[in-house]
Amino acid sequence: MLKQTLQLSTIILIVLSSFSIKNDLADQSWIRINLLGYPVNGSKVAVWASKSDKVPVLFELIDERTKKVVYTSLNIKSFGAYGPFRQTARINFSGFRGSGKFFIKADGILSPLVIINDDVYKGAADFCLRYMRQQRSGFNPYLKDSCHTHDGFSLYGTQAGIKDSTYFDASGGWHDASDYLQYSTTSANATYHLLMAYRDFPSVFTDEKQANGLDGKNGKADVLDEAKWGLDWLLKMHPKKKIMFNQLADDRDHISMRIPKEDNQYGKGFERPLYFITGEPQQRGKFLNATTGTSSTAAKFTSAFNLGASLFKTTDRPYSALLEKKGKSALWFALQKPGVTQTASVKSPYIYAEDNWVDDMELAMASVEFTKSNSKAQAAALSYAAQETTTPWLAKDTAAHYQYYPFINLGHYELAKQLSGSKRNEIESYYKLGIEQVWARAKTNAFYRGVPFIWCSNNLTVAFAMQCKWYEELTGSKQFSELEQANFDWIFGCNPWGTSMVYGLPDWGDTPVDPHSAFTHLKNYPIDGGLVDGPVYTNIYKSLIGIKLSGADEYAEFQSDLAVYHDDYGDYSTNEPTMDGTASLIYLLAAKEHQAQSTRSKTYSLGANIRGDSTVRKISLVFTGDEFADGGEMILKTLRDENVKASFFFTGNFYRNPNFKSLIKKLKAAGHYLGAHSDKHLQYCDWKNRDSLLVTKNQFDEDLEANYAAMESFGIKKNNATYFLPPFEWYNESISNWTAQQGLKLVNFTPGTRSNADYTYPELGKSYRSTDEIFTSIQTYNEQKANGLNGFYLLLHIGTDSRRRDKFYTQLPKLILYLKKEGYSLGRIDK
Known part of the structure; x- marks a missing residue:
């Protein structure tokens, strides 16, 4: 991080010198941008952020090569104080339709390098797939080695006639984050996002890897290979109609940071525990989860299997037929006891406390359409949609960890596309209401920030940008396009800290270099493409257990009573990459690249x-x-x-x-x-x-x-x-x-x-x-x-x-x- 910051500072100082600009360092003003860049005809906004009372009246775009002013505008809207800043403002240069590399100059302050062209997002989705491959359990193509090959032994399965400690082959899938737990709910959601990304934007993805993740083409887009890796593990987690597992391993994983290997801290050799979905609360150690049913996890299996079945139908009919069969049995399992399945924890209180499930059932019922037209399933999907019109966090400024998951309702999107007339309009209105609830908070600040700073706030940010994009696609309305772009820009540097939240993207900008990851901390292995958790409310940060920064806080001047973010291995709350958040980002980046492709055409x-x-x-x-x-x-x-x-x-x-x-x-x-x-x-x-x-x-x-x-x-x-x-x-x-x-x-x-x-x-x-x-x-x-x-x-x-x-x-x-x-x-x- 320090090296990148020094490089960036050098660039700015050279430019300042070339323009003979007098910069009052005591003024402490910054211009925050999307470091990845902007498409020519898209929404292009930077944010002025100052610890003084200054707000510029006009700004200029200066061509990096010619040093000439190519655009001047008064389009600056002031918003006052936010976080660590006394003054903030939105600098809108959407009216500029040129391409190239530029600096924004306002009141003597220069921005980082602004890149404008229709290739700025090219390859970004594939870049983030690197992190997904690196998270593979079983055979890991990054390490060219295997881990967790003995998984696992069952728990809580007696109601299905399974004795505790019975062995089931559950090797494979993805490690959840920097730990090596594996959750069905996050894996199924990630799988669904990857399948969607391929279905909706196939031209974006390339074929550079084999199915096992090693170099070499196999005639299949890499994103589809990755999605199949997830599907194959989900099949193992649902081996029979009446058997489904929610979780592989638990928080005893956290005993140490280590490169993935065969773990033996669970009492049965190298096998790790498999938690059967009972629909009842489960307690290991002193922590009792609040499980009420089987629906939330099993429904996620259903939708992933059904979408997979439709996508593999023309290329692998036996596999498609298997997925369709599993989709039906997973739906049967979801209907056994309507309610939510939460994760189990033994030594720490950090349970994935999912608290909603009708959104998962809506998506499951809507996904039946992918394999066979079914009016009854569509009617059921409509009924579930009406039970939770908006994902609850959209109307809140806080929520528990993974309380509402997925972070937006994917079912609304998949269902609306199948409808017309008043029924479709009704579903579209649900999306609009949720967006307006966030917009009510976002419109009061220059960053258009309305997403709460809860744990994994970046995951919520990406999901919310997707909801805005889907609303525009479904309705044709551009009402929230700038809000969507602002959330996307936030991920890539247009935030108070001025940093991208994706490891290594872009490689010329300020991105995480010291995340909470064993790969980087122990071996200096890059975790290319990993989306880190993101900023949290300062009061959350102060309440967490075991956080101790390993070095000086290089973003100290941008922390505030509102929120904090650290690029520091010691902060697992803001700087740990997550597999499921990265999968969502892959979809959003694919959508952005596809949109730019269409513009080029x-x-x-x-x-x-x-x-x-x-x-x-x-x-x-x-x-x-x-x-x-x-x-x-x-x-x-x-x-x-x-x-x-x-x-x-x-x-x-x-x-x-x-x-x-x-x-x-x-x-x-x-x-x-x-x-x-x-x-x-x-x-x-x-x-x-x-x-x-x-x-x-x-x-x-x-x-x-x-x-x-x-x-x-x-x-x-x-x-x-x-x-x-x-x-x-x-x-x-x-x-x-x-x-x-x-x-x-x-x-x-x-x-x-x-x-x-x-x-x-x-x-x-x-x-x-x-x-x-x-x-x-x-x-x-x-x-x-x-x-x-x-x-x-x-x-x-x-x-x-x-x-x-x-x-x-x-x-x-x-x-x-x-x-x-x-x-x-x-x-x-x-x-």
């Missing part, structure tokens, strides 16, 4: 997105309207008949027109996207000299705000309609930048066909394009271009001047039929 012109992913056979039908709507009812009927969702961009004039209100309400009710197209249909820039603006920024802002004000009367809020299509489809870079500064995304039609000329009429002379000509242009482009119409934003008009008699919208059924036959899916632009 999109096409931009003068700052506006003019084409979606050109590698995917998907088209967005886009309709604009200002003064005409004669095709509205026909278009609406056609879209309904063809089960297609489209996107409609209307001016304020259109939204206010009393003749169009009924149509707009029908479009909204049908689930189509409704967006802004300016208020008065102003022309923003000159037709011949595009760089010449015809409006001022104030005029632009006022016009756009009036457009959204008109949309409000239909219940369409700005943060739920963040795509803006400019009037006349004519704009320049200034318009793009002004749009971004309003938190919106500028979009335009994809050029190449004549579809946007469907408004023309014969009296316009050479500009007129007939319906036949337009249809032919679409067919020709599709047939002659390499990627056809992939990602096209195909723009049409909802109505035209009466002088146009051959209305193109009458050909919409024919057009949709053609596109579907060509293999295109059609959807909203925001999806």
